[in-house]
Amino acid sequence: MKLYTSLATVYNWFNEFKRGRTNLTDDLRQGRPFMATIEDNISAVRLMIKTDKRVTYQQIRTSLSIGMSQVYKILHEQLAASKLSTLWIAYNLTEAQKLRLVIWCRKMMQRFASLYRI
Template identity: 55%
Template sequence: MISAFGDEAPSKTTIYRWFAEFQRGRVKLSDDPRQGHPKTAVIQENVDAARKLIEEDQHVTYREIQATSDIGMSQIQLILHEQLDQIHTERQIIQKRAENNQPLCLAIVDYEKAFDIWILCSKID
């Protein structure tokens, strides 16, 4: 597999898991339907609701948006970063910091745990 696909080759664990699935009778590689909100949660109604919350409070959290819209964290992330373009590049943040003459605090968030665990926060002067 590695000679054919290089770095894109699946791991041995993945291959063993697929093999076991096919032995159990599975006939396709596509994902099975899952519980939870469908991808259609990123609809104009939810985008507008998120936009309104942000306009009311620029510091609104993912959890506050989730509580009012009842959609998942990943859909909220899609709405904020792809639909509303609320992601800020490092250059924009540093430029804004310089304009306001404020210290900058960078935080790294563990996205696997729903954006709630702050791993590191260090001041940069």
């Protein structure tokens, strides 16, 4: 299998070596911080979700000045949240929240037991 380089890339390399470059490694570059999923950003996203359950990826991204992939990682990997009918639902519930949900489900089953065979 042969790999071909574009003519533009060859010209760029030629010009770099013509200007005196002698190594083939990449230079350090300025850019975004390496880790945008720092605890401050995670806490900020957690607060945004608590405050407004209809907050969007775009609103989080512009508010924190981080990339969409980092927003996704914070929401889904760090906070274990997912979108349910335009609301963010956190799935790491406390024991009290789990118990309240079980009690509610039992009440609903009792209420509808007369209508349906459960």
